[in-house]
Amino acid sequence: MGYFSRFMVPHASPAIYASMVAIAVTMFLLVVGLTYFKKWIYLWSEWLTTVDHKRIGIMYLxxxxxxxxxxxxxxxMMRAQLAVPENKLLASQHYNEVFxxxxxxxxxFMAMPYIIGFMNFVVPLQIGARDVAFPRLNAISFWLFFMGAMLFNLSxxxxxxxxxxxxxxxxxxxNEFSPSVGTNFYMISLQIAGIGTLMxxxxxxxxILKMRAPGMTSMRMPMFTxxxxxxxxxxxxxxPVFTVxxxxxxxxxxxxxxxFxxxxxxxxxxxxxxxxxxxxxxxxxxILPAFGLFSEIIPTFSKRNIYGYKSMVASMIIISLYSFMVWTHHFFTMGQQAxxxxxxxITTMVIAIPTGIxxxxxxxxxxxxxxxxxxxxLYSLAFIPLFTIGGVTGVMLAMSAADYQYHNTQFLVAHFHNVIIPGVVYAVLGASTYYWPKMFGFTLNExxxxxxFWVLNVGFCLAFFPMYITGLDGQVRRMYTYSADTGFGxxxxxxxxxxxLMALSYVLIVYMIYYSIRHSPRExxxxxxxxxxxxxxATHSPVPEYNFAIIPEVNSREPFWDAKYKGLSIFKGEYNKIHMPNNTGAPFIMSCLFFVFGFSLVFSMWYVAGAALIGIFVCMAQRSFQIxxxxxxxxxxxxxxxxNYGGGSDK
Amino acid sequence: MKTTRSIFVCFILSAFLTGCDLVVLDPKGPQAETQADVIWLSIGIMSVIVLVVCAILVYVLVKYRDSKLPKDYEPPYIEGNHIVETIIVAVPVLIVIFFSVVTIITNNKVEATPEKYKGQDPLIVYASSSNWKWHFSYPEYNIETVNYLYLPTKRPLEFKLYSYGPITSFWIPQLGGQKYAMSDMVTTLHLAADDVAAMEGRNANFSGEGFAENTFYVETMKQVEFKKWVRDVKGRAAPITEKTFNKLLKPGHLGQLTYTGTHLGFSPPPMEHSGQPNDEHMSDSDAKGKHLDHPHSHE
Amino acid sequence: MNIDHSKPLEYSTEQNRLNILGFWIFLGAEIMLFGTLFASFFTLVDRIGSGPAGEEIFEMGPVLLETFFLLTSSFVIGLVVHAMRIGNKKAMITFFVITLLLGLGFLFLEINEFMTYYHEGATLQTSAFTSILFTTLGTHGAHVTLGIFWGTFIIIQVARRGFTPETANKTFIFSLYWHFLDVVWIFIFTFIYLKGMTGV
Structure with a gap:
C-alpha cells in the first residue's frame, strides 16, 4: 500500500471521484465500441500510424x-463558485487546482492544437505541396503533444x-509550498508537449521555405502561410527557453x-x-495564425483581395520581433527601476501599431x-470590434504606472480573455466551418x-466585460471567494x-457537427x-491522399481566383506516379514510451523511467537503421x- | 452585431456611472490619483479608437453587404493605397508617442516620493508577508503590527516589501498600485495619504490556499492621532521576540496583532541581490505577543 | 528518388536538402537552449549560498584537456566529411572512430571532474550556482553522449551500406551537430571556466 499511496489524490472530492468513474466508463465503452464495430485495425492503420498532414491536422483538431x-x-466550475459571495461549492485548494x-x-492543449491543426491541414495545401518536409517527424510532434495532454489530464x-x-x-x-505531485505533472507534461511543438x-x-509550388515567391504566399x-x-x-x-x-x-x-x-x-x-x-x-485565418476568411467572403498585403506581412514580422522584447510587462511590479x-x-505599446494596421x-x-x-x-466580423477592445485594454495595461493598479486583477483577466477568445477561439471556430468542406466534403449546418455564434457572442460579452469593472473595483484574480460587502456579487x-451561454454555444457547436454529419448533403x-x-x-474535397495530382504552377497571389476568373491555368502537364511517405507506428509507440517516462518521473519511479528512456532510444536507433x-x-x-472525383482537379 | 455593441455601450455607460465607486478610481492619495488620471485618460482615448473602428465597420457592412449591392457589382482589385496606409500607421504612432511620454512621466512619479509631500522625511514601514498574513514593522517607532496598518496622512510613506514565502503583492488600491514582496530581494513602494480614511489592503498575487483571505486593514489618520496611537501601543503591547515571530510565520490566518519592537533585528530583510536571504534562527526566548483589542477588527 | 549528381552526395536528393536545412533550423533552437542556460548561469553565478564558488572548485588541467579533446575531435570530423567527399570509405571510418573516441575521452574527463566537485562538496543540490553549473555542463555532456551513440550508428551504416545519399546526409548532419557542440564548449570554457577562475 505504501508504494501505491503516492497515486492517491490528496484533496479528493466527490466531483473527482465522479470524474474517475466517468473516465473509466468512457474508456471501457471506447474499447467495447472499437471491438464491437471491429475498428481496431482501421484505427491503427488509418490514424495511429498515419503520416498524412491532413489526418494529423484533423487529429489535432x-x-x-x-x-x-x-x-x-x-x-x-470557477464561474459557479464565484457566482455569489461566500459560495461554498469549491474549497480553496480545489478552486486553485481548477484554475x-x-x-x-x-x-x-486547446488553443495550441487548434492552431497547429489548421497549420497542418492548410499549409501544405496552400503552398501546393504533397506533404510537409518531415512527415514522420510531424506524426511524432502530434503524438508527443497528445501524450503530454493525456499526462496532464491524468493529474x-x-x-x-x-x-x-x-x-x-x-x-x-x-516542494515546500506545493507538496503534491501536481506541479511535477505540469513540468513534465508541458515538456513532452513542448518538444512536439518545437519540432x-x-x-x-x-x-514553407523549401516546398512551395513553382512560381510561389515569398510575396505571393497566402497570408495564412x-x-x-x-x-x-x-x-x-x-x-527552447521554456524547455530550460x-x-x-x-x-x-x-x-x-x-x-528557484x-x-x-x-x-x-x-x-x-x-x-x-x-x-x-x-x-x-x-494570435498570428488566428490573424492568418481571418486574412483568409475575410477576403473570401468580401470577394476582394486582401488590402495592403505587404503591410500585413510587415506587421507580422514586426510583431514577431517585438514579441521577444516585452516580457517584463508581465511583472512591472517586481521592483525594477522606473x-x-x-x-x-513603450515596446509593448509599439506592438499596437502593427496590430492596428x-x-x-x-x-x-x-x-x-x-x-x-x-x-x-460572422466570427471574423465580431472579432474586429471585440479584439479592438481587447487590444486597447492591452495598451492601457502596458502603461506601467497604471498597471500597478490593474495587475493581478480581474481587469487583466478580462483583457486576456478579450484578446484570446475573439482572437484565437473565434478564428478557429470560424475556420472550422470554413475548412470543414475541404476536410470532409460537406458543409456544416449554417x-x-x-x-x-450569437449565443457565444452574447455569452462572451456578458462573461468578460463585467470583469473590467470588478477589476477596477479591486477584485483580484485567482480568489476563490469574496464577501458580500465588496459589491462584486x-x-x-x-x-x-x-x-x-458560452457553454450552451459549445453544445450547439457539437450538435451542429452531429447534425451535419447526419443530414448534410454529400452529393x-x-x-x-x-x-x-x-x-x-483548387483540389478536390475531401482532399486525396496526394493533395494535388499535378503540382500547381503559381503566377499570382491568388492563383485559384485567377484560374477561375482570368482563365490562367495552374495545373499544367500530365499525371505521373506520385511519391508518398510510408505510414509508421514508431511515432505512436515512441510517444507512448514518452508517456510512461513522464508518468514515472512524476512519481519518482526511477527504474521505470530509466527503462522507458532506453525504450525511447531504441526507437530512435531503429529509425536510424531503417531504410x-x-x-x-x-x-x-x-x-x-x-x-472518381470526376475529372481534372482544375475547377 | 447590434446586440454586441449595445451590450458594450451599456457596459461603458455603467462603468462611467459607477466609476466613482470603483476603488481604483476613488483615490485617497497622490499616487493613486496619478494612476487614476492615467486610467481615465487612456479610457478616453481608447474609447475613441474603438468607436472609430466600429464606425468604419458599420459603414462598410451597411454599404457593401451582398444583399444591398446590384447583381452585376464586381468588387475591384485593390493592392493598397500609400496615403491610406501612411495614415493608419501615422495615427497609431502619434498615439503611442503620446502615451510613451505619459508613461515615462507617470512611471517616475509613482516610483518616487510624492511631490506634494517632498519636504518631509518619509515614514518607512517594512511590510513582509508570510502565508497568509502581513507583518508591518515601523522601525522609526519600534513597533510592529500584524494584518493592519495605521498610517499618518500628509506624510510620504515608503514601504519596504519582502516575503517569507511565495511571491506576494502588497496592494492598497486607494493609496496606489501594488508591488511584489519576494523572498530574496527588498522592493520599495512609495505611497502617501491625503485624507483620513479606512480602507482595505491585500495581497494581490496568488500565494496558495489562504490567498483569498490574505487581506489587511488600513486606516489613515492625522499625524497627531497617529502619534497618539504609537504612544498607546508602546504602553500596552508586549514585545515581539524571535520565538513569537517564528510562531507567527506558520501558515494560517491571524487576526490583528500588535507588538513593541520589530523583527528586523533578529530576522532581517533580505539584502538586495544577495545569495543569502535571512536565515531563520530559533531562539529560546518565550515572551508572548498579546492581542490588542481593536475597534476595526476584521476577523 | 531523384538523385542530382551535380551536387555533393549529402545534398543530392530533395529530402537530403530538406534534412540539412531542417537541421540548421534545429541548431537555431539549440542556440536558444544553450543561450538560456548561459543567461541563467550568469544570473545565478554569484548565488553560492553556503557552497563553494567557481574559483574554489575549477581546475585548469582537466578542463584544458577536455577542451583539447573536443577541439581536436571537431577538426577530425571535418576530415571525416572530406574523406567522404573524395569517396575514401576506409579513411572516413577511421577518422569517424577517432572523433568518437575523442568524444569518449572528453566525457570520461568530464565525469571525473564532476566526481571531484562532488567530493569537494559541490553537488547538484548545494546552491543555485552549483545547480546551474551542473545543469549547463550536463546538458552539453548529454548532447555529447547522444552524439557518440548516433555517430556509432552512422559508422555501422556506412560500413555496411557504403556511401549512399542517406548515409552521406547523416554523416554531414552529424558533423554539423558535432561542430555545434564544439562551439558551445568554447563558450563554456571561456565564460564558465576562464571567467570563473580569473574572476574577471
Whole structure:
C-alpha cells in the first residue's frame, strides 16, 4: 500500500471521484465500441500510424475540441463558485487546482492544437505541396503533444492536479509550498508537449521555405502561410527557453536543486523571467495564425483581395520581433527601476501599431467588397470590434504606472480573455466551418452555426466585460471567494450567466457537427463551396491522399481566383506516379514510451523511467537503421482516383 | 452585431456611472490619483479608437453587404493605397508617442516620493508577508503590527516589501498600485495619504490556499492621532521576540496583532541581490505577543 | 528518388536538402537552449549560498584537456566529411572512430571532474550556482553522449551500406551537430571556466 499511496489524490472530492468513474466508463465503452464495430485495425492503420498532414491536422483538431470541453468545464466550475459571495461549492485548494488546470489546458492543449491543426491541414495545401518536409517527424510532434495532454489530464485523478496557476510561479510551485505531485505533472507534461511543438515549428519553417509550388515567391504566399512561417520562427526561438525553464523546475522538484528555492541562493524571479520570455511570444504563436485565418476568411467572403498585403506581412514580422522584447510587462511590479518599466511599456505599446494596421487592412478589405454573412464571416466580423477592445485594454495595461493598479486583477483577466477568445477561439471556430468542406466534403449546418455564434457572442460579452469593472473595483484574480460587502456579487453573477451561454454555444457547436454529419448533403458538394481564392480550394474535397495530382504552377497571389476568373491555368502537364511517405507506428509507440517516462518521473519511479528512456532510444536507433524510401502511387492509381472525383482537379 | 455593441455601450455607460465607486478610481492619495488620471485618460482615448473602428465597420457592412449591392457589382482589385496606409500607421504612432511620454512621466512619479509631500522625511514601514498574513514593522517607532496598518496622512510613506514565502503583492488600491514582496530581494513602494480614511489592503498575487483571505486593514489618520496611537501601543503591547515571530510565520490566518519592537533585528530583510536571504534562527526566548483589542477588527 | 549528381552526395536528393536545412533550423533552437542556460548561469553565478564558488572548485588541467579533446575531435570530423567527399570509405571510418573516441575521452574527463566537485562538496543540490553549473555542463555532456551513440550508428551504416545519399546526409548532419557542440564548449570554457577562475 505504501508504494501505491503516492497515486492517491490528496484533496479528493466527490466531483473527482465522479470524474474517475466517468473516465473509466468512457474508456471501457471506447474499447467495447472499437471491438464491437471491429475498428481496431482501421484505427491503427488509418490514424495511429498515419503520416498524412491532413489526418494529423484533423487529429489535432479533435484533441483541441475535447480539451476545450475539459477546460470549459473547469471554467464553468470557477464561474459557479464565484457566482455569489461566500459560495461554498469549491474549497480553496480545489478552486486553485481548477484554475491552474483551466489555464494550462486552454493555452497549451486547446488553443495550441487548434492552431497547429489548421497549420497542418492548410499549409501544405496552400503552398501546393504533397506533404510537409518531415512527415514522420510531424506524426511524432502530434503524438508527443497528445501524450503530454493525456499526462496532464491524468493529474486530477491520479496524484493530484497542479495548484500554482498556469504560470506556476516559484517558490509557490516548489516542494515546500506545493507538496503534491501536481506541479511535477505540469513540468513534465508541458515538456513532452513542448518538444512536439518545437519540432512542428522546425518542420513548418522548412516546409514553407523549401516546398512551395513553382512560381510561389515569398510575396505571393497566402497570408495564412505567411502567418505560420512567422509563427514557426517564434516557436523555434521561444520554446527552447521554456524547455530550460521546465527542466530547472522539474529538477528543483525532483532532484532538489536550488534554482528557484528560498534558501541557498535560489532566485524566484528567474522563473518568472524565463517563463514570460517564452510566455509572451507564446501569445503571438496563438494570435498570428488566428490573424492568418481571418486574412483568409475575410477576403473570401468580401470577394476582394486582401488590402495592403505587404503591410500585413510587415506587421507580422514586426510583431514577431517585438514579441521577444516585452516580457517584463508581465511583472512591472517586481521592483525594477522606473526607466526599465518605461522601456518595456513603450515596446509593448509599439506592438499596437502593427496590430492596428492589420485591423484597418481587414476593414479596407471589406470596403468596396461584396460581403456575405456566412458563419466564418460572422466570427471574423465580431472579432474586429471585440479584439479592438481587447487590444486597447492591452495598451492601457502596458502603461506601467497604471498597471500597478490593474495587475493581478480581474481587469487583466478580462483583457486576456478579450484578446484570446475573439482572437484565437473565434478564428478557429470560424475556420472550422470554413475548412470543414475541404476536410470532409460537406458543409456544416449554417442555421445552427449562426445560432451558436450569437449565443457565444452574447455569452462572451456578458462573461468578460463585467470583469473590467470588478477589476477596477479591486477584485483580484485567482480568489476563490469574496464577501458580500465588496459589491462584486452582481457583476460576478452576470459573468456566470455569460459563461453558461458560452457553454450552451459549445453544445450547439457539437450538435451542429452531429447534425451535419447526419443530414448534410454529400452529393454534388463542390470542392470550392465559398468561391475562394487560394490553392487549397483548387483540389478536390475531401482532399486525396496526394493533395494535388499535378503540382500547381503559381503566377499570382491568388492563383485559384485567377484560374477561375482570368482563365490562367495552374495545373499544367500530365499525371505521373506520385511519391508518398510510408505510414509508421514508431511515432505512436515512441510517444507512448514518452508517456510512461513522464508518468514515472512524476512519481519518482526511477527504474521505470530509466527503462522507458532506453525504450525511447531504441526507437530512435531503429529509425536510424531503417531504410525507408517511401512508396509510389502508380499512375493508374492516380488516374483512377481523379476519375472518381470526376475529372481534372482544375475547377 | 447590434446586440454586441449595445451590450458594450451599456457596459461603458455603467462603468462611467459607477466609476466613482470603483476603488481604483476613488483615490485617497497622490499616487493613486496619478494612476487614476492615467486610467481615465487612456479610457478616453481608447474609447475613441474603438468607436472609430466600429464606425468604419458599420459603414462598410451597411454599404457593401451582398444583399444591398446590384447583381452585376464586381468588387475591384485593390493592392493598397500609400496615403491610406501612411495614415493608419501615422495615427497609431502619434498615439503611442503620446502615451510613451505619459508613461515615462507617470512611471517616475509613482516610483518616487510624492511631490506634494517632498519636504518631509518619509515614514518607512517594512511590510513582509508570510502565508497568509502581513507583518508591518515601523522601525522609526519600534513597533510592529500584524494584518493592519495605521498610517499618518500628509506624510510620504515608503514601504519596504519582502516575503517569507511565495511571491506576494502588497496592494492598497486607494493609496496606489501594488508591488511584489519576494523572498530574496527588498522592493520599495512609495505611497502617501491625503485624507483620513479606512480602507482595505491585500495581497494581490496568488500565494496558495489562504490567498483569498490574505487581506489587511488600513486606516489613515492625522499625524497627531497617529502619534497618539504609537504612544498607546508602546504602553500596552508586549514585545515581539524571535520565538513569537517564528510562531507567527506558520501558515494560517491571524487576526490583528500588535507588538513593541520589530523583527528586523533578529530576522532581517533580505539584502538586495544577495545569495543569502535571512536565515531563520530559533531562539529560546518565550515572551508572548498579546492581542490588542481593536475597534476595526476584521476577523 | 531523384538523385542530382551535380551536387555533393549529402545534398543530392530533395529530402537530403530538406534534412540539412531542417537541421540548421534545429541548431537555431539549440542556440536558444544553450543561450538560456548561459543567461541563467550568469544570473545565478554569484548565488553560492553556503557552497563553494567557481574559483574554489575549477581546475585548469582537466578542463584544458577536455577542451583539447573536443577541439581536436571537431577538426577530425571535418576530415571525416572530406574523406567522404573524395569517396575514401576506409579513411572516413577511421577518422569517424577517432572523433568518437575523442568524444569518449572528453566525457570520461568530464565525469571525473564532476566526481571531484562532488567530493569537494559541490553537488547538484548545494546552491543555485552549483545547480546551474551542473545543469549547463550536463546538458552539453548529454548532447555529447547522444552524439557518440548516433555517430556509432552512422559508422555501422556506412560500413555496411557504403556511401549512399542517406548515409552521406547523416554523416554531414552529424558533423554539423558535432561542430555545434564544439562551439558551445568554447563558450563554456571561456565564460564558465576562464571567467570563473580569473574572476574577471
Amino acid at each position: 479533435i484533441s483541441a475540441l475535447l480539451m476545450l470541453f475539459r477546460g470549459g468545464v473547469d471554467a464553468l 491552474s488546470a483551466h489555464g494550462v489546458i486552454m493555452i497549451m 486530477f485523478v491520479i496524484g493530484g492536479s497542479p495548484d500554482a496557476g498556469w504560470s506556476s510561479y516559484f517558490p509557490l510551485a516548489g 512542428t515549428g522546425i518542420n513548418f519553417m522548412t516546409t 505567411w502567418s505560420i512561417f512567422v509563427t514557426s520562427v517564434i516557436i523555434i526561438f521561444a520554446f 525553464a521546465l527542466l530547472m523546475g522539474a529538477l528543483d522538484r525532483l532532484a532538489f536543486t536550488k534554482f 528555492t528560498i534558501t541557498d541562493g535560489g532566485m524566484d524571479m528567474l522563473w518568472a523571467n524565463l517563463f514570460w520570455v517564452w510566455g509572451h511570444p507564446e501569445v503571438y504563436i496563438l 526607466y526599465v518599466n518605461s522601456i518595456f511599456s 492589420k485591423i484597418f487592412n481587414w476593414l479596407f478589405t471589406m470596403w468596396r467588397g461584396r460581403i456575405r454573412f456566412t458563419v466564418p464571416m 442555421r445552427i452555426g449562426k445560432m451558436a 452582481p457583476w460576478n453573477f452576470v459573468s456566470t450567466i455569460g459563461s453558461a 454534388g458538394a463542390s470542392s470550392d463551396p465559398w468561391d475562394a481564392r487560394t490553392l487549397e480550394w 525507408d524510401h517511401g512508396h509510389y502511387i502508380p499512375l493508374e492509381g492516380v488516374k483512377e482516383t481523379e476519375a
